[in-house]
Amino acid sequence: MKGMKRNIRLLLLTVTAAFLVLCIYFVYAVSAYGTRWFATPYNTRLAQAKGQVQAGSIYDRNAHLLVETDAQGRRVYPVSDKARAAMAQLIGDTSGAVPTGAESMFASYLLGFQSSLKERFLQLFSGTARKGDGIQLTVDIELQKYAYDLFPDGGRGGAVLYNYKTGEVYCLYSTPGITLGEPIDETEDGLLLNRITQGRYAPGSVFKMVTLACALENLPDVMDRHFVCEGHLQVTEDMALTDTDGEGHGELSFREAFSKSCNIAFGQLALELGQERLRRTARRMGFDGNFLFSDMIVYESLFPDRIEDDGELAWTGVGQGRLMANPMHMALIAGAIANGGQMTEPRLLLSSVDQDLRVTNRLSTRVHSRIVSASVAATMREMMVDVVENGTGSAAAVEGHRIGGKTGTAQVNSSGGAYEPHSWYAGFCDEEDAPFAVCVLVENGGSGGGRAARIAGRLMERAIERLGTGE
């Protein structure tokens, strides 16, 4: 009998523990995935609600009206044609064809699913047509239009600029895209894709931010090292590492190797570090991770599961090989470096507002994770500023401001022949008054990262003018 009591106690403990796990999982699942479950196209509630509820308006951060519902229940866009094109991927269409757009992501606000119970009951009993909440996005429509102007007609790519202290995204632009309010052109591919949040590209030298972090963490003497670059390094018998311009940089310090983006030096570092350490750093910085941001869907970047040989390892260290990077993620890394190693969760939703623009729910800043230590971040920040001041990123400089960044040239190995490489730039403004990080990608934008860096510099300049808090 006594033994039985002990057994029963243990059973009871097990049952309680099992249910505790169930509850914890339940809370976790709903808080992490709830909005995503809600926003799926398979949620017939949304279509139903669209018939019954007058969807709320969408404003930008300065309360410019971007989208509203007219008397007939249609969504209308009381902005210029340019603005309609510039914010297409950001807002998304109403049918959910752009699942990462604000119309889909924030449908629970727009269709009144987040209104308080009191309000819902009142609307039910008063018999008036139900109205959804309005939302205020973190973006600045002027900056968004400016980004639109910076990309040439027919160009492909995108730009993102966000505040690395608060996580507020000021500009999220992707091209080509649809024009809101007009039928979607079915014949062209990729119009619905947000290249910044959903795209994955070979990162090229932008990835050297990760290799650099890994080297600083694991090789104590690395700052004092010198490299000799002849523009060519035979890694294995059939695999050679080359520099982009092939000329060779000659003798370089570690700092110079980064600011001149020397493949030979960074390939050697990758070989010395080995794939395990490189992978560990990359994962900590967000590769292969599942970003569960609460109001933005960002696809994860991919680090290869297994690197076959030294040749591939060397190429991986300089951002080629089978690496795939998401532009938003690269912006987040650059922002985190400027922010002392702390990655802030990016967000698109500033607040939900009622008809009179009174804020009903203000959303707060959340820290996502620490990707590097404060001291490594400080060194990296200096070296990235050096890239813009003395190295490959000079096109991104903004007169009178402390700008840091990293350019990238990603070779595209397509079977269809030789393509121009993708042009990358990820960087930041290292100032208290303007804590902004940026990432620009121009598909087939040419080598050297100049195109992307130039766009990023102009965008940053404009952002500092409009949104910086200094005089």
Place this chain on the structure above:
Amino acid sequence: MARRLKRPSSDFLLLFLCVFEASIFGLLAFRQGLSYFPLFLAALMPCLLVFQALGLRRLFPHMDMQLLVIGNFLCALGLALLCRLRPDKAPRQFLFYLVGIAGMLGIALFVTKVRNKRPFVLPVMLLAVGSLGLTLLIGESTFGAKNWIDFGLFTLQPSEFVKLALVFVMALYLSERRDLRGNLPALLFAACCLCLIVLERDLGAVLICFLTCVCLYYAATGSLGLCGLALCGAALGALLMYALFDHVQLRVAMWRNPWVSPTEGGYQIIQALVAIGSGGMFGLGLGLGSPTIIPVNDTDFIFAALCEEMGLFCGLLVLAVYVLLFLRAGLLALRSRSAFDSLLCVGVLSSLAVQTFLIVGGVIKMIPLTGVTLPFISYGGSSMVSSMLMLGVLEGVAVNAGKREEDAWLRAQGGEAEEEAE
């Protein structure tokens, strides 16, 4: 001793439940125009509860009021959800609830009044095996499991009652003998039932019965080795079933990633998740959501419907109520002086706990979905009645334990009085 006899007052609990029942059914009655059945329930349910409480308390002074309140709360919640989801089915469910109350009374009487339960073992065994065999022969199937018999007037799902039969038989044998040989008949009976249910392809019921048996065996003997062996065997069996049955493979695939087939295989689970996601923290409000979109929302997925309209918060609350029920049953098992009574409690407790865990875990995609009902809440006569019968078993044990304590106390008092007299 006197401290133990003093029971906490449960009048407040009763009052609370009455108010809850009156208000939730009242709200449902005026939701769209006026519907009479919820209004009728709003008046009747509190009366029924008070009647149960007073009647039972007269019949059994030692009954456990908390258990009764918890059971009735869950039933009322289920009925209310059904009034909301499938008003056409609600009257039937109310009828089942009445049958359940009668059954609860009956089984409580059986547990308390029948001294020698030995003669009932053979009939129970035969009835259980017979009904399972009959289901295999003339049963009908839903969702791949052939587990119910149509009697015209009503349908019966024998596996729901076999759980109780298993608990009864196992508890009786295990309370008398602890060695493997002495318990062979009970174990053989359990194996026989399990095989029949496997043949019915009712995997949820298999899991519940099997884990209940293991829990009972462990509680009685404390033999971790044998139970571990049984669990390993079961894991092998599960792998075998995975290899053999298509619908098991589908279930597992849809648990791992339902989004690959959102309109076919993953449809049910995705709709459940979407509903839960739509409800959010505090739900859309009773009557304001669209839980009718969820497939099989009255039985398997009733928890998702609950979460859509009442939110994550109420979902957790309901889980907490279940845990309270299990804890209460467990404490009863610890308090009871009779090994048979303790084991009855353990059996009922593990059966209810496994079933609740399986279905809630399945609906929120923590584990693969097994189509079992949520005890007390889901629609279904067999499920409702068997849940109430289990409640009756617990009440019976509570009455037995209370009576024994009172006797002991009286004896001690008597002894003291004699001592004083001397």
